[in-house]
Amino acid sequence: MSRILRVAAAQSGPIQKAESREAVVKRLCALLDQAHADKVNFVVFTELALTTFFPRWYMTEQSEVDQWFEREMPNAATRPLFERAAKYKIGFYLGYAELTEDGHHFNTAIMVDRDGKIVGKYRKVHLPGHSEFDPERAFQHLEKRYFEPGDLGFPVWRTMDGIFGMAICNDRRWPETYRVMGLQGVELVALGYNTPSVNSQKPEEGPEKRLFHHNLSVQAGAYQNATFVIATAKCGDEDGHPLFGGSCIANPDGDIIATANTEDDELVAATIDLDDTKFNKETIFDFKRHRRIEHYGRITAQTGVTLPE
């Protein structure tokens, strides 16, 4: 059985605060049209793909917060996206803010197969930022205020002829993210992100250094777990706040095989063979032969640093 797929990062340009979900879905559908024309089978949309990156805005009224969340998926605004993807037989990853029936708030992504069926859900585990207004930052990053940490772990799913996993934005900097999926044989990790071009606590860092950290984290995760990673940005200037682009596809050797050229809506496609994950999984990263869990205890036994005496 051939496991060759045509995949794409479907990068989103900026979404201003005033833009409606309906307008955004039209843009995502246009990316699907491009994907269809390019014979793509699987598309990764971004994190919080339906709205502006609202965690930069400090809000104190819960009703104001909740307007950024989806109560069901698909819903009236997103149904056209699901229908078009199913028509084209394109599977996809989509990130959005999830408000559950019992009132929980998560930064969520779903995996949808080529028949339009939701086959998996992931809720962001590594929430960056802070929970209270921070006057010392150049701008706010209130993910810890508006979301609860994900409660589903890092599952993987057999879908689209492979083993697929999901992660969201800051998760990509944490090797634990990839490793937990690697220990389930993951072959493709889909990941969306919204990452400011400016470090709110270190303005001199600069966008090039930040893009380097992004690439480094994606490439190391791909190599060290012998998996493809598709990382998709929302980027550009949202109401005066720049987000960097750099959507990319990394192969199981850690090479970036396709990358975005713009900070706007852009399809970044590549043809991949899921069987290319095998060599490294069976040799240098044959976990069963080489890992020594008796020496890894601190990784799960302690959250923070314990300094030596």
Next chain:
Amino acid sequence: MSRILRVAAAQSGPIQKAESREAVVKRLCALLDQAHADKVNFVVFTELALTTFFPRWYMTEQSEVDQWFEREMPNAATRPLFERAAKYKIGFYLGYAELTEDGHHFNTAIMVDRDGKIVGKYRKVHLPGHSEFDPERAFQHLEKRYFEPGDLGFPVWRTMDGIFGMAICNDRRWPETYRVMGLQGVELVALGYNTPSVNSQKPEEGPEKRLFHHNLSVQAGAYQNATFVIATAKCGDEDGHPLFGGSCIANPDGDIIATANTEDDELVAATIDLDDTKFNKETIFDFKRHRRIEHYGRITAQTGVTLPE
């Protein structure tokens, strides 16, 4: 208190099978002389620094194997190195094959402070390669035959005004290595390696790809744990078997700030400030605020892959 240090990777060129330890120690002492002239405080020698990379040779007689091992440290051959380093007030990391009094064999490194005192010992945890002769390989890599996996974990030590840790060669590809030390606040990881320029199971891989994997692993480990890493090769052609160079110093942002230009004896020095580890440790990689160990369980609960249903 200033924590600015002048550090160096003291790269070794090839050591042929016929070369004596005494001849090798003379070369290491010459590197110490260079370090002294360059006002270096701390030097990282390589893995198995005293001999050729003997795990490429298939041996069946234990007495033949044992001749590559050291029964005490320092010993007659290495005492000149210890004495010269203490005279210069240069601390160092040194890798060697260790045969214990009770007959155990380890791939070991020690940390020696500026007064010539051994302050720490590490035994390589992630042994690559295989334990029996493998006729399908282009050449042998018998570390699993000649060594037991390290039994000391990944400790760190307060020494030379900082928190120092050690790793050896293949350890650098495993994020668990750095993370266990990161969870103890490590600020500088010293690492020696002997890495063939050719993948014995995939000759078409090529030395550039292999150097890329080396750099990627070192840089990601440094960045994701906000630590300096000094990685030192033994390299060049040993009895017809090429090892790549690429000794480097990475900073806590994951940048390579110094790298080797040759595949021979070479001092690769940089001035570093251990306080440069603080910013990332206190912000994006503030483990206590951001890690979610409740979702990392597989990392310590299972060695190999468990595929999904």
